[in-house]
Amino acid sequence: MVRTGYYAPNIKTSFSIRQVENGGACIHKMPANRSRQALTTGSTGAGIKGKEETMTDVILETRNLTKEFKGFTAVSAVNLQIERGHIHALIGPNGAGKTTCFNLLTKFLVPTSGQILFNGKDITMDAPAQIARQGIIRSFQISAVFPHMSVLENVRIGLQRKLGTSFHFWKNGESLKQLDQRAMQLLEEVDLTGFAHTTTVDLPYGRKRALEIATTLAMEPELMLLDEPTQGMGHEDVDRVTALIKKVSAGRTILMVEHNMSVISGICDRISVLQRGALLAEGSYEEVSRNPQVMEAYMGSTSAELQGAH
Numbered sequence: 001m002v003r004t005g006y007y008a009p010n011i012k013t014s015f016s017i018r019q020v021e022n023g024g025a026c027i028h029k030m031p032a033n034r035s036r037q038a039l040t041t042g043s044t045g046a047g048i049k050g051k052e053e054t055m056t057d058v059i060l061e062t063r064n065l066t067k068e069f070k071g072f073t074a075v076s077a078v079n080l081q082i083e084r085g086h087i088h089a090l091i092g093p094n095g096a097g098k099t100t101c102f103n104l105l106t107k108f109l110v111p112t113s114g115q116i117l118f119n120g121k122d123i124t125m126d127a128p129a130q131i132a133r134q135g136i137i138r139s140f141q142i143s144a145v146f147p148h149m150s151v152l153e154n155v156r157i158g159l160q161r162k163l164g165t166s167f168h169f170w171k172n173g174e175s176l177k178q179l180d181q182r183a184m185q186l187l188e189e190v191d192l193t194g195f196a197h198t199t200t201v202d203l204p205y206g207r208k209r210a211l212e213i214a215t216t217l218a219m220e221p222e223l224m225l226l227d228e229p230t231q232g233m234g235h236e237d238v239d240r241v242t243a244l245i246k247k248v249s250a251g252r253t254i255l256m257v258e259h260n261m262s263v264i265s266g267i268c269d270r271i272s273v274l275q276r277g278a279l280l281a282e283g284s285y286e287e288v289s290r291n292p293q294v295m296e297a298y299m300g301s302t303s304a305e306l307q308g309a310h
């Protein structure tokens with residue numbers, strides 16, 4: 001997959017610079033082990049000379065992704081590139097189109113135009129179940145938990161869902177044992193071992209989110225989509241779930257919508273900012289939080305602090 005970007009030879013670290021829709025440019029630090037250098041094919045490069053094109057390992061890409069609702073454009077020609085292994089945040093003021101974007105990516109909505117590519121394959125017309133089978137799993141939706149079952153049973157159901165009809169667990173005691181072992185491993189991963197036999201409805205709120213992450217992990221996601229994972233939580237739960245997201249991101253890619261800027265600054269590698277359906281800026285937290293257009297979008301003022309913005 002070819003990725004437009006630039007290599008700045010006079011700067012020690014490699015940066016990619018990307019032009020976004022409104023003409024603004026942003027700089028994105030690219031760890032050397034995640035990027036490969038290739039020859040430039042020529043483009044608009046924001047004033048840096050002697051550039052080479054940087055190729056990154058893109059797991060998910062959108063090309064001019066657009067969604068209109070009866071003439072109203074909720075998502076407008078969005079070009080996203082999610083790098084494999086990243087925790088990538090989608091942020092923006094209320095009504096910016098974040099959830100609509102998520103719904104397009106998971107096929108809960110059909111785009112009006114544009115393309116979605118997963119691992120280089122066009123999945124624009126695929127059905128939601130096909131997307132899930134390929135490894136794009138959205139948490140807090142597919143993984144809705146059953147409140148009157150135990151925590152362990154909920155994870156086991158997630159595993160059975162993944163295994164589908166090929167796994168006749170009820171016919172074989174040994175298989176059932178393996179399923180329980182795997183479920184316990186997943187509970188350990190999200191620090192819920194002590195709650196295995198708790199009825200789900202009795203779990204504290206933050207722990208329920210941890211369970212939802214475990215049931216998502218049961219689906220073996222390559223790309224996890226989290227829509228506001230810390231929404232409605234107190235400080236302690238926010239910290240726990242943030243640490244958990246960081247932990248489970250190992251070997252996976254995460255795309256999350258999040259309003260809490262301290263969560264974003266703490267764990268996200270890259271941020272895309274949407275405003276009125278269009279991509280406004282992209283970059284690291286440091287970059288986008290200093291971007292005057294982003295501040296303006298959030299606070300209506302270029303001098304405002306983004307930190308703590310909703």
Ligand SMILES: Nc1ncnc2c1ncn2[C@@H]1O[C@H](COP(=O)(O)OP(=O)(O)OP(=O)(O)O)[C@@H](O)[C@H]1O
Binds near residue numbers: 092098100
């Ligand atoms: N089914 C729909 N029909 C008509 N308009 C819609 C529909 N879904 C979303 N919209 C509109 O599209 C715009 C984007 O909505 P969306 O929910 O994607 O925003 P968001 O960034 O997720 O906002 P929030 O931060 O409040 O969750 C809004 O103006 C919303 O009213």
Ligand SMILES: [Mg+2]
Binds near residue numbers: 098
């Ligand atoms: Mg939303």
